[in-house]
Amino acid sequence: xxxxxxxxxxxxALIFLGIFIFNSSAKNAIYSSNSSLGKTINGKxxxxxxxxxxxxxxxxxxxxxxDLSDQVNQLETEIAKYKELQQExxxxxxxxxxxxxxxxxxxxGAQIISKSVSPFLEYYLIDKGKADGVIVNQAVLSQGYLVxxxxxxxxxxxxIELITDSKIILPVIAQESRxxxxxxxxxxxxxxxxxxxDSELREGEMVLTSNLDQSLPSDIPVGKIGKVVSYxxxxxxxxxxxxxxxxxxxxxxxxxxx
Amino acid sequence: xxxxxxxxxxxxxxVFVQIYIVPNFEIxxxxxxxxxxxxxxxxxxxxxxxxxxWSAAGGIVFxxxxxxxxxxxxxxxxxxxxxxxxxxxxFFTEPIFIFIMLAFFAxxxxxxxxxxxxxxxxxxxxxxxxxxxxxxxxxxxxLFYGRLRKENIYKLYAPFR
Numbered sequence: 001x002x003x004x005x006x007x008x009x010x011x012x013a014l015i016f017l018g019i020f021i022f023n024s025s026a027k028n029a030i031y032s033s034n035s036s037l038g039k040t041i042n043g044k045x046x047x048x049x050x051x052x053x054x055x056x057x058x059x060x061x062x063x064x065x066x067d068l069s070d071q072v073n074q075l076e077t078e079i080a081k082y083k084e085l086q087q088e089x090x091x092x093x094x095x096x097x098x099x100x101x102x103x104x105x106x107x108x109g110a111q112i113i114s115k116s117v118s119p120f121l122e123y124y125l126i127d128k129g130k131a132d133g134v135i136v137n138q139a140v141l142s143q144g145y146l147v148x149x150x151x152x153x154x155x156x157x158x159x160i161e162l163i164t165d166s167k168i169i170l171p172v173i174a175q176e177s178r179x180x181x182x183x184x185x186x187x188x189x190x191x192x193x194x195x196x197x198d199s200e201l202r203e204g205e206m207v208l209t210s211n212l213d214q215s216l217p218s219d220i221p222v223g224k225i226g227k228v229v230s231y232x233x234x235x236x237x238x239x240x241x242x243x244x245x246x247x248x249x250x251x252x253x254x255x256x257x258x
Numbered sequence: 259x260x261x262x263x264x265x266x267x268x269x270x271x272x273v274f275v276q277i278y279i280v281p282n283f284e285i286x287x288x289x290x291x292x293x294x295x296x297x298x299x300x301x302x303x304x305x306x307x308x309x310x311x312w313s314a315a316g317g318i319v320f321x322x323x324x325x326x327x328x329x330x331x332x333x334x335x336x337x338x339x340x341x342x343x344x345x346x347x348x349f350f351t352e353p354i355f356i357f358i359m360l361a362f363f364a365x366x367x368x369x370x371x372x373x374x375x376x377x378x379x380x381x382x383x384x385x386x387x388x389x390x391x392x393x394x395x396x397x398x399x400x401l402f403y404g405r406l407r408k409e410n411i412y413k414l415y416a417p418f419r
Contacts (some may be wrong), residue, residue, distance in 0.1 A: 003306055006306075006307075006310065007310065007340070010310055010314055010336075011336065014314055014317075014318070014329075014332055014336075015329075017318070018321075018328045018329045018332065027322055030322055034274075037278075038274075038277065038278045041274075041278045041279060042278045042279075042282070045278065045279045045282040045283075046282045048282065048283075049282030049283045049284075114277050114278055114281075114323065115281040115282070116281060116324075116325075117276065117277060117281070117320050117323045117324055118320075118324065118370065118373045119284060119287050119288045119289055119370075119383070119387055120370060120373035120374055120377045120379055120383070120387075121324065121325060121326070121373055121377065123324075123325045125323070151325060152325060159325055161325070165377075166377045166378055166379055167376070167377060186379075186380075187287060187379065187380065187383060248282070248284065249282075
């Protein structure tokens with residue numbers, strides 16, 4: 001009998017805690033108490049975790065290495081051409097004052113403190129918050145590619161909802177064919193759904209965020225088109241997206257503040 | 259008192275490892291849940307106070323670090339505690355191997371039920387995660403079995419004799 005009463009009292013106490021005490025200030029204080037140690041440990045163990053994941057794919061790595069060596073040779077030729085174009089571009093930018101427009105991107109660097117406690121939810125906690133000018137729905141990048149968007153903000157910390165989360169639906173556009181679609185995620189990775197059947201999507205084409213989503217800036221790279229799946233009986237195509245980011249081993253990200 | 263101190267230290271270590279280390283070693287998007295494993299262990303070894311405190315505190319910690327509404331994990335942990343502790347106490351003596359695996363498996367299913375529903379992932383990820391918790395939980399149970407087992411009050415449920 002005594003045990004039942006203890007259980008009932010505990011449940012009531014927890015309800016009281018949840019309603020009246022655990023708000024965003026309390027969460028912020030708790031994250032502050034262990035964030036520095038957490039950052040160090042998370043950073044070190046994400047490298048170790050990445051090592052074990054890499055061992056599994058060693059056979060693929062050998063094949064990819066050969067392909068990449070061929071690509072590097074091709075890219076070196078293209079780099080020489082681009083350097084010429086770059087010189088011309090700089091001159092044009094200075095004439096048109098286009099260079100100043102690029103400085104409008106206000107990037108804030110942040111470190112990942114912890115990852116999601118549940119394998120079903122793709123959320124990361126970072127060490128920047130309201131005090132640093134972070135607000136909800138700002139885009140988060142890594143290596144120039146979209147990682148996700150800010151979903152919750154506390155005083156000194158924020159939560160990022162990754163694009164690999166199953167609840168994400170993001171309008172995107174293919175850079176060359178201009179085919180639009182909706183970016184989604186499942187266990188196999190990222191894919192674009194609802195692509196018009198008559199669009200001429202090509203493998204390797206860059207995919208960018210579209211201006212149809214007012215919450216995120218447009219023209220942010222998401223990844224490249226992988227396999228395109230199309231059936232004659234359907235009115236939409238689906239395409240797999242290959243992102244160069246390894247989401248499980250991210251340590252640093254950038255938030256677009258404006 | 260010394261028992262509570264050990265539980266608190268163990269809890270703190272489990273929280274730290276679960277939040278900062280374990281998510282880096284996912285196995286096809288699944289990883290073990292040390293808070294759940296600790297709770298089930300305490301229930302299986304008939305430690306009412308420790309198990310209740312562990313379930314309440316573990317649920318709060320998970321809710322703090324989860325993007326979902328506060329209380330989802332706290333309620334899940336308490337439900338697991340109530341189901342396991344009172345079911346074991348009522349029907350079983352020393353739990354058999356199958357029951358131990360089932361206890362961890364069922365605990366994981368209860369804990370991940372709400373996230374599974376809102377994310378809409380395929381059932382096999384839900385079951386795989388439960389299987390991983392059952393696997394690691396059973397191993398840890400038998401590692402600590404000799405140290406934690408004391409004289410339990412044995413009640414034999416007649417149909418299973």
